[in-house]
Amino acid sequence: MSCRRASTKRGKPGTKNRSDSSVAKSTLTAEAVQEAAKPSASIFNQPRAVWAVFFAGVISFMGIGLVDPILPAISEKMNASPSQTTLLFTSYNAVMAVAMLVTGLISSRLGMKRTLLAGVVIVALFAGLGGISGGIWELVAYRGGWGLGNALFVATALTAIVSMSRGGVTKAIILYEAAIGIGIAVGPLLGGELGTLSWRGPFLGVAGCMVAAFVALIVLMPKERQVAAAADPVRRISLSDPITALVRHRPLLVFGLTACLYNIGFFTLMAYAPFVMGLEIRGIGYVFLGWGILLALTSVFMAPRLQRAYGTVKTMCAMLALFGLTLLAMAIWTDVQWVVIASVVFAGALLGNNNTLITTGVMNAAPVERSTASAAYSFLRFIGGAIAPYMAGKLGERFGHSVPFYVGAAFVLLSVVFLAANRKHIRHVDQVEAH
Known part of the structure; x- marks a missing residue:
């Protein structure tokens, strides 16, 4: 499909192309309008509101890797099996998955700023409760509540950054992925350092950081009506809209x-690698710090270059195949x-590239609202x-430490086959971005 065809298709009323134009025309100041019109504008030249969301995003995403260094300690202190302890990830992600279906409904009624603030408050509350919990099942439940708050924040933060940033969708997504990368990098470091004092420390630390994020959003973000003016015109989103979008738009379903599939490998590494590293809390924290640093650097500096050189789909296939x-390799040489340590750190570079590429693809995949x-x-x-x-925890307990990584590798390689088989449905994402 040529750029001309992509332009025609996406120029219909209600489509994403019209939304892109509205973003450029409805920023907070006249200066922002001028900057948005400059393709060469620096990615770092952004309104204060964008940096407020970026800062809060860093703290929010710390929660993903925060518990990595303390998983063995929690397992020991609470007399829990590895599979029970890995439920800290499962409850968090399961609640996030379901909550994602209602984030658009909530944000279209509360507004972006109020939704972001609600997410931050919920994360702070449940992180604090997790820090004073007395048993593994109680802690698993609080992590689920944490996932609810994170869902409200994560989905809305992407829309907010894309809507209010200068320089186009790609640069906005790079900023968003940079926040993810920095948060994921800092999370294990904080978890490792505070975890040496007590496994409760990281939870209480995040609660305190989220209070700081709440203050930053209150002070630096404009009032709700100004945020709404900077964003695309938003209709009331229904509960069924995300599912309807998946059913009607094959490209969105393909990326999802x-x-x-590849997140099965991602979280196998995140949740089970700490049990096979043979390191203390601080050592695990530093390994995942290296992982997160590479993730952040590649998502910001390497992914855009690879995308321009080889295209989104080809580069994704290569990154996922390497992952x-x-x-x-982790499965073969688990002992x-x-x-294991080198593989975890190297995987950060692969996942950083892939996360930016797939997020960019999703934003250009279908003519629906970004939220x-x-x-x-x-x-x-x-x-x-x-x-x-x-x-991963169950497979490791029953069949040995290498089996979770074999299974994770199989799912990731399956994602490459699936992506390549559906390439004709998603090849337009690069043409849309170029247009």
Whole structure:
């Protein structure tokens, strides 16, 4: 499909192309309008509101990797099996997956700023409760509540950054993925350092950080009506909209199912690797710090270059294939400590590239509101994240430590086959971005 055809198709009323134009025309100041019109505008030249959401996003995404270093400690202190302990990831991701279906409904009624603030408050509350919990099942339940708050924040933050940023959708997504990468990198570091004092420390630390994020959003983000003016015109979103979008728009479904499959490998690594590293809390934290740093750097600096050079779909296939082979190496040499550690760190580079590429693809995949596309994609993405941790724990207990990584590798390689088989449905995403 040529750029001209892509332009015609996406220029219909209610489509994403019209939304892109409205973003450029409805920023907060006249200066922002001028900057948005400059393709060469620096990615760092953004309104204060964008940086407020970015800061809160870093803290919010810390929760993904925060518990990695303390998983063995929680298992020991609470007399819980690895599979029970990995439920801290499963409950978090399962609640996020379901909650993603209602984020658009909530944000279209409350507004972006109020929804972001509600998410931050819920995360702070349940992180604090997790820090004072007395048993593994209580802690698992609080992590689920944490996932609810994170769902409200995550889906809305992507829409907010894309709507209010200068320089186009791609640069906005790079900022969003950078927040994810930095948060994922800092999370294990914070978890490792505070975890040496007590496993409760990381939970209480995040609760405190989210209070700071709440203050930043209150102070730096404009009033709700100004935020609404900067965003696309938003209709009232219904509960069924994300599911309807998946059914009607094959490209969105392809990206969502691809994310579901590769997230099984992603969260197998996140949830089960700490049990086979043979390191103390601080050591696990530093390994995942290296993982997160590479994830952040590649998502910001490497992914855009690869996308321009080779295209979204080809680069995704390459990154996912390499990630599957990395998990396979972890499965074969599970008992070799340096192989496991090096594989975890290297995987960060692969996942950083892939996360930026697939998020960009989702935003350009279908002519629906960005909030609806984000919710639909994230619903499928976090289903994979919910399945993987508990499955990995059970497989490891029953069949040995290498089996979870074999299974994770199989799912990731299956995602490559699925993506390649459906390439004709998603090849237009690069043409839309170029247009």
